[in-house]
Amino acid sequence: MLGLEVKDIHSQYGANKVLNGVSLSVEDGKFLTLLGPSGCGKTTLLRVVAGFNQPTKGEVYIKGERVDLDPPYKRDVGLVFQNYALFPHMTIFNNVAYGLRLRKLGKSEISDRVREALELVRLSGYEDRLPKQLSGGEQQRIAMARALVIRPRILLLDEPLSNLDLKLRQHLRLEIKSIQSKTGLTTLYVTHDQTEALVMSDQVAVLNKGVIQQIGSPTHIYEYPANRFVADFVGEGNVFEGKFSQDGTFTTEDGLSIQVSEGRTANVERGVLYVRPEKISITKTAKNVNSFPGRIRVIVYEGPTVRYLISLTPSREILAVEQITELASLRNEGDDVYVSWSPDGSAVVAS
Amino acid sequence: MNYLIRRNFPLIVVALIAIVLFGMFFLAPMFFLLRTSFWKYAPNAVGARGFMIPAFTFENFQRALTGTYLDYVILTLRVGVVSTVAAVVLSYPVAYWIARWQGHTRLKRFLLITLIASFLVGSMARVFAWYSMLTGQGFINSLLSILGFQRFRFIGTELAIEICQVQYLISVATLSLVSPLKNLDPKFEEASKSLGAEEVRTFLNVTLPLSLPGIVAASLLCFAITVSAYVTPLVLGAGGILMVSNLVTVAFLQVSNYPLGAAFAVILLVASFVSMYVLEKALLSRVRT
Numbered sequence: 001m002l003g004l005e006v007k008d009i010h011s012q013y014g015a016n017k018v019l020n021g022v023s024l025s026v027e028d029g030k031f032l033t034l035l036g037p038s039g040c041g042k043t044t045l046l047r048v049v050a051g052f053n054q055p056t057k058g059e060v061y062i063k064g065e066r067v068d069l070d071p072p073y074k075r076d077v078g079l080v081f082q083n084y085a086l087f088p089h090m091t092i093f094n095n096v097a098y099g100l101r102l103r104k105l106g107k108s109e110i111s112d113r114v115r116e117a118l119e120l121v122r123l124s125g126y127e128d129r130l131p132k133q134l135s136g137g138e139q140q141r142i143a144m145a146r147a148l149v150i151r152p153r154i155l156l157l158d159e160p161l162s163n164l165d166l167k168l169r170q171h172l173r174l175e176i177k178s179i180q181s182k183t184g185l186t187t188l189y190v191t192h193d194q195t196e197a198l199v200m201s202d203q204v205a206v207l208n209k210g211v212i213q214q215i216g217s218p219t220h221i222y223e224y225p226a227n228r229f230v231a232d233f234v235g236e237g238n239v240f241e242g243k244f245s246q247d248g249t250f251t252t253e254d255g256l257s258i259q260v261s262e263g264r265t266a267n268v269e270r271g272v273l274y275v276r277p278e279k280i281s282i283t284k285t286a287k288n289v290n291s292f293p294g295r296i297r298v299i300v301y302e303g304p305t306v307r308y309l310i311s312l313t314p315s316r317e318i319l320a321v322e323q324i325t326e327l328a329s330l331r332n333e334g335d336d337v338y339v340s341w342s343p344d345g346s347a348v349v350a351s
Numbered sequence: 352m353n354y355l356i357r358r359n360f361p362l363i364v365v366a367l368i369a370i371v372l373f374g375m376f377f378l379a380p381m382f383f384l385l386r387t388s389f390w391k392y393a394p395n396a397v398g399a400r401g402f403m404i405p406a407f408t409f410e411n412f413q414r415a416l417t418g419t420y421l422d423y424v425i426l427t428l429r430v431g432v433v434s435t436v437a438a439v440v441l442s443y444p445v446a447y448w449i450a451r452w453q454g455h456t457r458l459k460r461f462l463l464i465t466l467i468a469s470f471l472v473g474s475m476a477r478v479f480a481w482y483s484m485l486t487g488q489g490f491i492n493s494l495l496s497i498l499g500f501q502r503f504r505f506i507g508t509e510l511a512i513e514i515c516q517v518q519y520l521i522s523v524a525t526l527s528l529v530s531p532l533k534n535l536d537p538k539f540e541e542a543s544k545s546l547g548a549e550e551v552r553t554f555l556n557v558t559l560p561l562s563l564p565g566i567v568a569a570s571l572l573c574f575a576i577t578v579s580a581y582v583t584p585l586v587l588g589a590g591g592i593l594m595v596s597n598l599v600t601v602a603f604l605q606v607s608n609y610p611l612g613a614a615f616a617v618i619l620l621v622a623s624f625v626s627m628y629v630l631e632k633a634l635l636s637r638v639r640t
Contacts (some may be wrong), residue, residue, distance in 0.1 A: 052541055069476035072544040089560045098556075099546035150546060237533035
C-alpha cells in the first residue's frame with residue numbers, strides 16, 4: 001500500500017508557478033526526502049500535503065484516502081516545523097497532550113501516551129518545564145513527540161534541523177531516523193541539505209523550479225544523477241563538457257578521451273561528464289584506463305581527508321579527495337602525478 | 352580609566368543628555384507633585400507659600416478618598432474599566448481581521464486610514480460632535496424614537512462619557528493590536544490545526560492566549576487615557592459628573608488647594624501603575640517568552 005501519493009500537483013501564486021505538475025508516491029512506512037534549493041517548491045508541496053496550501057490542481061492521497069479537500073485538522077498528519085512551534089504558554093506535558101485532549105481521550109490514557117512519547121524522544125521528566133527552558137535540540141525532540149503522540153497516518157518534517165548546530169544536527173539525523181523506523185511511519189522530509197537527504201532517506205526526490213528532477217534511492221541519486229541539476233546539487237563533481245560516442249568514449253572539449261561504463265550514460269550525443277572527487281585516485285605512475293598526468297597545485301588538509309587541486313592542462317583543474325590513512329602518504333605541492341578513475345566512476349548526463 | 356572615558360565619550364554625552372532631560376521633565380515634576388500631595392493645605396497661614404506649608408500629612412489623601420470625592424474617584428475608575436473593556440472587545444476582531452486575514456488590501460488600508468484619522472481628531476471636536484449627537488433632539492435620540500424606543504437623556508450620564516471614550520479608544524486599541532497580531536507566528540496556529548483543532552478551538556487555545564501581551568498593552572493604554580480624560584466628562588457630564596482630572600483642575604485653579612490637587616493626581620498615577628501590575632501578574636507571567 002502507498003502511505004502517501006500526490007498526483008499532478010500544481011500550485012500558483014499569481015503568475016508565479018511554485019509547483020508544476022508534481023507526482024510522487026511513498027510506500028507505507030518509508031522515508032522520502034524532498035531535496036532542493038530554497039524556492040524550489042519543496043515546502044509548498046509539504047504544506048499541500050498538510051493542508052495549509054490549496055493546490056490549483058492535483059490530488060493528495062494518504063493511505064489510499066483522498067484528502068486534498070479536507071481541512072488540515074481532519075488529515076491526521078504529524079507536522080514538525082523548522083522553528084519547532086511549541087506552544088510557548090503551555091508546559092511540555094500540555095504541548096504533547098494537546099492533540100490527545102482534542103481526541104477526547106481519558107486522563108490516564110493521555111498521561112500514559114505522553115509518557116511513552118517523551119520516552120521515545122528520551123526527554124522523560126521534562127513534563128513541567130516550559131518550552132523556553134529547553135535548548136533548541138530538546139525543543140525539536142518535543143516537537144517530534146507532540147507530532148507522534150497522536151499516532152498520525154504520516155509524518156511531515158519541514159527542515160526540522162536547519163536551526164541547529166552541526167554536531168547536534170548529525171546526532172538528531174540518526175535519532176529522527178531511528179524514531180521513524182521504530183514507529184514505522186510514512187515520512188515526508190523537506191530539506192536543502194544533501195547530506196541529510198542521503199543519510200536519512202529511503203527515497204530522495206530532487207526538486208527544482210517546481211518540477212521533480214529525479215526520484216530514487218540515495219545511492220541512485222548520488223551515483224546516477226538524471227540530469228545536470230541533480231549532479232550539481234547533490235555532492236561535488238568535476239565537470240567535463242564534450243561529446244559521447246556509442247563505443248563508450250567521452251571526448252571532452254579540451255581533447256581528453258574518457259571511458260565510461262555502460263549504464264552510466266544518458267542516451268545523448270553532447271553531454272556533461274561528472275567525476276566525483278572521491279572516485280579519483282592519485283598515483284605516481286599511469287594506470288591502464290582514464291589516467292591523466294597532472295601537477296598538484298593546491299592542497300587543502302581537512303583532518304580525515306585531504307583535497308587536492310590538480311592541474312591537467314593550463315585551462316583544466318581537477319578536484320580529488322583522498323582519505324588520509326597514513327600521514328606519510330600526503331603529497332606535496334608541485335608533485336607530478338597521474339589522476340585516474342574507473343569507467344564506473346563517472347556519469348554522463350545531458351547538457 | 353581615562354582611556355575608558357575617552358573611548359566612550361560620545362556615549363557618555365548622549366547618556367548625560369538623556370538623564371538630564373528625563374530628570375528635568377519627568378523625575379523632578381513627579382517629585383514635586385508627590386511632595387506637594389503630602390504637604391498641609393493652609394489657605395490663611397501667615398508666610399505660607401501658595402496656600403500650603405511644608406508639613407507632612409496624610410490629610411489630602413484622606414479627603415480625596417472619602418465622601419463625594421471617593422465617589423468621583425470610583426466613578427473615574429469604573430468609566431476607565433468599562434470603556435477599556437468595551438473598546439478592546441470591539442477592537443480585537445477588527446485588528447484580527449486586518450492583521451491575519453488574507454486579501455481585502457484596499458479595504459484594510461481604507462479602514463486603517465479611517466482609524467488614524469479618528470485618532471487624530473482633536474478632543475474638542477470629538478466631544479462636541481458627540482454632544483450634538485446625544486442631545487435630546489440629536490441623531491441618536493431621533494434614531495431611537497424612529498425605532499420606537501423612548502428618548503433617553505444621555506447628556507450628564509456616565510454612559511455618554513463612555514460612548515465618546517469608546518469611540519476614541521477603538522482607534523487606539525485597534526491600531527495598537529494590529530502589530531502584535533501581525534507578529535504572531537502563524538506556525539503556532541498551523542501546529543494546532545495539524546494536531547486536530549479546528550478554527551475556533553485553535554483561536555481559543557493558541558491565538559488568543561498568545562495575543563494576550565498585545566491585549567494587555569492596548570488595555571493599559573486605553574485605561575490610562577480614560578482615567579485621565581478631562582474634556583469628555585466636562586462637556587458630556589454637563590457638570591453633573593466629574594472625573595478625577597476635573598477635580599485636579601478644580602483643586603488647583605478654582606480653590607487653590609494644591610496639596611489636594613496633587614493628591615488626586617497621585618491617586619490617578621497609582622491607579623494606572625496598579626492596573627499595570629495586576630494585568631501583568633494575572634495574565635502575562637506564562638505567555639511571555
